[in-house]
Amino acid sequence: MGRPTIADIAERVGVSKGAVSFALNGRPGVSEATRARILQAAKEMNWRPHSAARALGGSRAEAVGLVIARPASTLGVEPFFAQLLSGLQARLSAQSVAMHLLVVEDVEAEIEVYREWASAHRVDGFIMVDPQVRDPRIDALQELEVPAVVLGGPGRHGSLSSVWADDREAMLSVVDYLAALGHRRVAHVAGLPRFRHTQRRMRALRDSVRRLGLVEAVSVPTDFSDAEGAAATRALLSRGRRPTAIVYDSDVMALAGLGVAGEMGVRVPDELSIVAFDDSVLTRVTHPAITSLSRDTFALGGQVAEVLLELIADPGRPRDLKTATPRLVVRESTAPPSRDA
């Protein structure tokens, strides 16, 4: 005989399937004596629930879905994702909730996966990352009426829940710091312009120009790769009048930029200050170590998981959790601009 079913237990104990189901789920409807006999038999027979059968009946799948529309190869490079995954796992596994993970080509494929997993009740909810301008995933998830948490904000995610950090505030703190050091020509090697958080950072920089009396404040969009980060840096440093400080939208790009500065004989921080959004071990082990906006990504993952689990347990009003604004950790890559720059 294969794996035992509740029918097998029912037969052995001499009761009906229904009684076994009630007993195993701790629900009223059976006497304590019968319940004990059923539980005993289930234990002896090594019975385990069949989640597919349960899902068919409409109960919890005990899993959440994370679908990512990025090249799989970048996942291993960006410390951010690994940290986020760890944090999610730490919280989810505490309740034995698994994670259904899939990497897809683009946002349309991502939506299709949402539809499939939701209609098959494969997961109880979704985590959506990298919210974009006019993101079609928002509407899709709302239509599906499935619990979902968007990582990013504020706002613009309809009735979905969200967990977010204040990117604008973070960028302002960087620019304020650089201006206070005396920098007037600040460049920004940004990420993908279709991402909302990229837009927010670009706007924050632009908005600072007048307030801080900056002479120049240009944002160069990239695809987040170290290659484009290096290329953008090379272009910026080849200009007639160089920026005296560059802000990078990721630690990986900042690292690439630091390498380019070295190649071109531009001394950091004497001739060029470098700041990275997103902190990780990468920024700490370089020479000079890179001044970074630091946040606890592991904790962020935990918060996202927490909100999603709450939402699944009680799908009332949507949640909106603002997490701590990344704070600037000053290391060795920033200094006042040199006199002749």
Add this chain to the structure above:
Amino acid sequence: MGRPTIADIAERVGVSKGAVSFALNGRPGVSEATRARILQAAKEMNWRPHSAARALGGSRAEAVGLVIARPASTLGVEPFFAQLLSGLQARLSAQSVAMHLLVVEDVEAEIEVYREWASAHRVDGFIMVDPQVRDPRIDALQELEVPAVVLGGPGRHGSLSSVWADDREAMLSVVDYLAALGHRRVAHVAGLPRFRHTQRRMRALRDSVRRLGLVEAVSVPTDFSDAEGAAATRALLSRGRRPTAIVYDSDVMALAGLGVAGEMGVRVPDELSIVAFDDSVLTRVTHPAITSLSRDTFALGGQVAEVLLELIADPGRPRDLKTATPRLVVRESTAPPSRDA
């Protein structure tokens, strides 16, 4: 009405459920005309298969399971895991096979999850990592008669399949290189002794002593954390007669060791050579850059996925795939020992 089922399609087209099932699965038993009408209706009604219902019938779950018995917090720190996950995803998502991921406390909990997922047919197969000495998971997976690939070898995994690299050969290449440089006192900051690959590396070092005429070759076990890596380094460098070279079982520990050497005023590579097992961006950005055993972990993940998918499609004899032996990439952290050392 909620999501459409094959019964709804059957009603609309005016055929039986069975006919719809055959048509949607491209199986003989319906005329081409009927099939076309059914497919058309399914498309119009936006029908999607219900994986739970299928799983109940015993067909594919279109997912594989990865259960990891490590603290969740280490996943984000070890570049190895992120790279491996990326590689797995790259291969799996090409066939729209999802991954069921869960982090657990210990190996016993891991086995329990295997039992649950297998009996509920939640996944079609498993990937098992970190094989240990007398690993109870091997027996458990064999009993379950479910496709499974062990990452690590050679041998000792019964009827399960495996994908592995030659750890012994790799360690020998490191020791040979150090000996050729003139080192005679070599230390090894190892990982968890219960891991088979740790054991293999320790043995390989021990076996080299006579052959290469080493004066000293000690392995210090750790838990793979940067803290214990640092502590082990501190202990080794505090001895009367220091080792002139240290081999670390991970890049994270090598980094920690490099930091300790700096603190203690031990110059690398003049007074101490450092080599890391496992290469990543970490080893390239330090000063000095760390000589490492490099392998393509992303590709490794792809190979593991490939073998598992094959095994699921055709569960015949177990596979055993030896991957390329990690090759030594010499950077700036190794040099001949100084005269007075």
Add this chain to the structure above:
DNA sequence: AGTTTACGAACCGTGTATCGG
């Protein structure tokens, strides 16, 4: 008479074997 206890059957959505036209 009211409450506790348990039975039997229907149901969830899909796949497949049997059988009839």
Add this chain to the structure above:
DNA sequence: TCCGATACACGGTTCGTAAAC
């Protein structure tokens, strides 16, 4: 011989109902 209908399996939950206390 082909096409399609009917019926049941898969494992667990739920509901109406009836019997026992």
